[in-house]
Amino acid sequence: MDFQKTFNKYSSKIAIKLGKPNKIPNKSVYQNFIIIPCYNEYDYIFKTLDSINQQELKLLNQTLVVIVINNSNIESQNIVKNNKRTYEFLLKKKYKYEFVAIDCFSKKYSINHKKAGVGYARKIGLDYSLRYIKNKFSLLCSLDADTIIDKDYLYIVNKTMSTNANVCVVNFQHQKSGDPIIEKAIRKYEKQIKHIAKKIDSAGSPYGYVSMGSTIICNVFSYVACGGMSTKKATEDFYFLQSLAKFTEVKKIKNKLVFPSSRSEQRVYLGTGYRIKEFQALGDFKNLFFSEESFQLLKHMLNILEKSYNKSFDLVLNAIDKKARFFLESKNLQKIWPQINLNAKDRYQFKLFIHQWFDALMIMQFLKKIN
Known part of the structure; x- marks a missing residue:
């Protein structure tokens, strides 16, 4: 594959160029990008950003964190106010790393309601990052605004991806919930989706992994080759990883490096929150157990x-x-x-x-x- 030709075609015809970044990055190129869609996340995102701040300084100096604060053009005022509050407080913060906050929430820059969703917001951040890549091996790390990362996240990811890997998923463990029912639900859910992935892998399929947005890392080469991030409102991580797996091997990092929230808030169909709500109502999960x-x-x-x-x-x-x-x-x-x-x-x-x-x-x- 001619990378430069594919990259140029993607950048000119496929990449989404929406929203208003709060600044132009200080450097012209970066090795690592961490992309975080942020929707109504004032109570969570700053813990996520603090966990990024614990990474090795040498790696942070090569990293740009891209935060896409987003909502649709018909969003409730409570959501818009939360996003505005997040944006304004974020601009007052200082970290060891550089970040860019993209305004996709204000009246002028909000996303059309027919397209708005986590997949579309993540794609905006990923596509924006392409302007500042060091080379085709620059890393695009997908994270969620309510997900804490291990202090060795960037180190282990960079080490793994330097061994001829194009794509990887990291192991995860949901944060502990103070609600005993939610805690029981999240442990059972986590155990089952990992069991399914292991069984599919044992069957000889290249799709034996857990599809979770906050665990996906790919290099620019594989990102543009598979046509970029899926923009579906739900299960976008599933389809994105499927596209990547059709192009190259998906490496699996055994270390537990990301710790997603265990909150029961339902954001998307078939997401973690959806499954927790399902367990609360039924005492179990539907269509999640196979013989x-x-x-x-x-x-x-x-x-x-x-x-x-x-x-x-x-x-x-x-x-x-x-x-x-x-x-x-x-x-x-x-x-x-x-x-x-x-x-x-x-x-x-x-x-x-x-x-x-x-x-x-x-x-x-x-x-x-x-x-």
């Missing part, structure tokens, strides 16, 4: 598909379980099977094509169907 059989069928099916280069589709179907067979046929794999084989230069590329087709979304559909 051991479903994971075993996934593993067996992926193994058969990977080894079926230049084999007839009928031969493939005969080798897999009846339930998996019906699923593949319902997704019309038989129609594109000849083309996948034709386009693949060798077995390795064929395997890549299989996993690009049988992606993270299809895996979840499969598990729910088989379950």
Whole structure:
């Protein structure tokens, strides 16, 4: 891939250039960027910024923190006032690192309500960062305004990404809640989503990771190659990571480096707050538990598909379980099977094509169907 050509195309045609930064950064280039969407977060964001301040000074000197304070153009006045208060207090703060606060909340710069959401705000910050990158290996770190990071976050992330990695996700642990029901819910939720990721990984899929916005790090090379951040109002982290995983390997850092809030406030559909609310109402979670059989069928099916280069589709179907067979046929794999084989230069590329087709979304559909 011609990086410069791809970068220029992305910057000119795809990148979002909205909002008003409070200043022009002091330096022309940075190695690390930490992007934080901020929506109604006055009570939380300053703890997050304080945790960034504990990083190694040498790394902080190479880091620009980009805070996108945002709301829609039809937002309630309480939200707008909270954002304004955050912005004004933020500009009085001094940290060991440099930060830029982008105004996407005021009447002039608020986001159209049809587009507004955490994915769109995160993309604004990520795309803004591209103006100040040192090179294609500069790091784009996604964080949330209510998430505290470990003091070694930047050190471990930089060390991992320097070993030919393009994308990584860090391990996490939600902050302890003072409410016993919420605490029980968050531990059960956290355990289950990590269990699902581990099982998908064990099945041989490249999508065996937890999709959480505050845990994602990628370099500029992979960011522009996959078309940038998804702008969905919800599950944007899921689709963004899926795009990255189709392009390159997603490394997993075992160290617990980010500590998201365990608050039950529901921001988006299927987010952490949504799941906590669900647990409070029902005493459990819906559609979050899959049988051991479903994971075993996934593993067996992926193994058969990977080894079926230049084999007839009928031969493939005969080798897999009846339930998996019906699923593949319902997704019309038989129609594109000849083309996948034709386009693949060798077995390795064929395997890549299989996993690009049988992606993270299809895996979840499969598990729910088989379950």
